[in-house]
Amino acid sequence: MKKNLINILITLLITLVIYYFMLPPLNISDLTFWIFVILILGIYLMVSAFGSLRTNIFTTRKKGMSLLTYGKLSFVIPGIIALILVINFFCSPLFNANSYANRIKVDETKEFASDVPLVDFKAIPLLDKESSQKLGDRTMGAMTDLVSQFYVSDLYTQINYNNEIIRVTPLGYADIIKYFTNRSEGIKGYITVNSVSGEAKLVRLEKGMKYVPSAMFFENLDRKLRLSYPTKIFGEKNFEIDNEGNPYWIVETLAYKGVGLRREVSGVVVLDPITGKSEWYKVGEVPTWIDHVYDASLIIEQFDDWGEYKNGFLNSIFGQKGVVNTTDGYNYLTMNDDVYLYTGVTSVSSDESNLGFILTNMRTKETHFYSVPGAEEYSAMASAEGVVQDKKYRSTFPLLINLNNKPTYLLSLKDNAGLVKMYAFVDVTDYQKVVTSDASLGIEEAARVYLSDNSVSQGNLTSLDIVVKEINTAVIDGTTTYYLTDNSDNRYSASIKVNKELLPFIKIGDKLSIKYYESNNIRVVTEIK
Numbered sequence: 001m002k003k004n005l006i007n008i009l010i011t012l013l014i015t016l017v018i019y020y021f022m023l024p025p026l027n028i029s030d031l032t033f034w035i036f037v038i039l040i041l042g043i044y045l046m047v048s049a050f051g052s053l054r055t056n057i058f059t060t061r062k063k064g065m066s067l068l069t070y071g072k073l074s075f076v077i078p079g080i081i082a083l084i085l086v087i088n089f090f091c092s093p094l095f096n097a098n099s100y101a102n103r104i105k106v107d108e109t110k111e112f113a114s115d116v117p118l119v120d121f122k123a124i125p126l127l128d129k130e131s132s133q134k135l136g137d138r139t140m141g142a143m144t145d146l147v148s149q150f151y152v153s154d155l156y157t158q159i160n161y162n163n164e165i166i167r168v169t170p171l172g173y174a175d176i177i178k179y180f181t182n183r184s185e186g187i188k189g190y191i192t193v194n195s196v197s198g199e200a201k202l203v204r205l206e207k208g209m210k211y212v213p214s215a216m217f218f219e220n221l222d223r224k225l226r227l228s229y230p231t232k233i234f235g236e237k238n239f240e241i242d243n244e245g246n247p248y249w250i251v252e253t254l255a256y257k258g259v260g261l262r263r264e265v266s267g268v269v270v271l272d273p274i275t276g277k278s279e280w281y282k283v284g285e286v287p288t289w290i291d292h293v294y295d296a297s298l299i300i301e302q303f304d305d306w307g308e309y310k311n312g313f314l315n316s317i318f319g320q321k322g323v324v325n326t327t328d329g330y331n332y333l334t335m336n337d338d339v340y341l342y343t344g345v346t347s348v349s350s351d352e353s354n355l356g357f358i359l360t361n362m363r364t365k366e367t368h369f370y371s372v373p374g375a376e377e378y379s380a381m382a383s384a385e386g387v388v389q390d391k392k393y394r395s396t397f398p399l400l401i402n403l404n405n406k407p408t409y410l411l412s413l414k415d416n417a418g419l420v421k422m423y424a425f426v427d428v429t430d431y432q433k434v435v436t437s438d439a440s441l442g443i444e445e446a447a448r449v450y451l452s453d454n455s456v457s458q459g460n461l462t463s464l465d466i467v468v469k470e471i472n473t474a475v476i477d478g479t480t481t482y483y484l485t486d487n488s489d490n491r492y493s494a495s496i497k498v499n500k501e502l503l504p505f506i507k508i509g510d511k512l513s514i515k516y517y518e519s520n521n522i523r524v525v526t527e528i529k
Helices: 002-022 031-053 067-074 076-090 093-101 129-141 176-182 221-228 296-309 313-317 377-387 443-452
Strands: 150-152 157-161 164-173 187-194 200-209 233-241 247-257 261-271 278-282 324-326 331-335 338-347 356-361 367-370 399-403 406-414 420-427 434-438 462-476 479-486 491-495 511-519 522-528
Touching: 002 031, 031 076, 093 261, 093 296, 093 313, 129 150, 129 164, 129 187, 129 200, 157 233, 157 331, 157 338, 164 176, 164 233, 187 233, 221 233, 221 261, 233 261, 233 296, 261 296, 296 313, 296 324, 296 338, 296 356, 331 399, 377 406, 377 420, 377 434, 399 443, 420 443, 434 443, 443 491, 443 522, 491 511
Parallel strands: 491 522
Antiparallel strands: 150 164, 157 164, 164 187, 187 200, 233 247, 247 261, 261 278, 324 338, 331 338, 338 356, 356 367, 399 406, 406 420, 420 434, 462 479, 462 511, 479 491, 511 522
């Protein structure tokens, strides 16, 4: 008995050490918990076996653990594994296809042109995460008092901050020595990068952040969360700021069916990295300034399950009627003070075309599917790169925009140094229709060139007869543009590509029939005769 008590105490001590580093949730629906349990049982068996070797492992005396007891415990581990497999088998899509499909509600009745506002080029997030990281690193490099002590995290969470689209990321301790020398004051800043203007700045805090991933001991973020919420299963961690610029960690909490199956977000923990105070909010009660309640991988997983199992499990394997899934890659749109995930939807055969795409609110999980058959994102990227293949530019993952009431891909083309050299517009419905423009001319000029190209299909246009009052011309990016004013002092721009047989010969007083769209107080002509 005394020997067994010693074995238990030794195992308990090892358990505390493993728990300190492993930090598993004390929750039977999480696979990590059962790995922890099996590990502890294994350690107890080894400790007991080692103790028995010091006496006589083949005897049944009460000196250590008997063969019979050792044998019984040895069967517990495979028993746990078998039980998990059985439970998960009955919780699998084979028996619960509808439950998997219904984790996300998809509204298929919406129209793209009415739901997504026309693009505002003064508020479009052209900077992707990679470019934001370069700007953030450059900003940090200029801070001589901080650069040797801290590093910039690669999180760069995209949020809507007081109607500005920005990426925000915290600093971290450069190494363990820097942690000990700076921990009393904490980390006194974070970096923001404006995704529209590219402005990057370091925001300094009066009081430093102490609860961060790079901290040690009980100030480590993961350890702080686990000890505060021992039974919660944590998902993705995001760094956000509220409307006053105060930093917070936003951490998903998850719920499973079976063991690690059919995950769903149950709420979020909002933790103040300065004070360590935290509060858990269940889904539906999360403060509105928080943009990321659901992580992108979960939304994509749930939509794929909806697309695969909405007509039953057998159909997902054999008939595959109506089976769809998301394309590789995703991006974000910002609308109505919320951040939306965008990704394409294609048939299960994974061809190079999309059936449409989804927009999902990252805070509420409200999801809309838009039936817009067209190019798959990577096909559009390859098409844009092909136009400038001699320059060997790399395309960013496309942004989906509403340009003149038509879904259009907007891409940036970068050189080997990661600098944006050109913009490309690709027609979603026909990725062979690509127009590129030098980035130095600005995104609005790139859009004008795209919409003036006769090969590009147009959306809703206004038809009008005008009388020419003034004519001016300019050569932009090698293309002649005509600037006209009519008798009502309305201003128009028309690329030579619109009608190269007519435009060079027009004169003041001529009557013209045109089609145009509005763009920043000028009417861009797409057809003229």
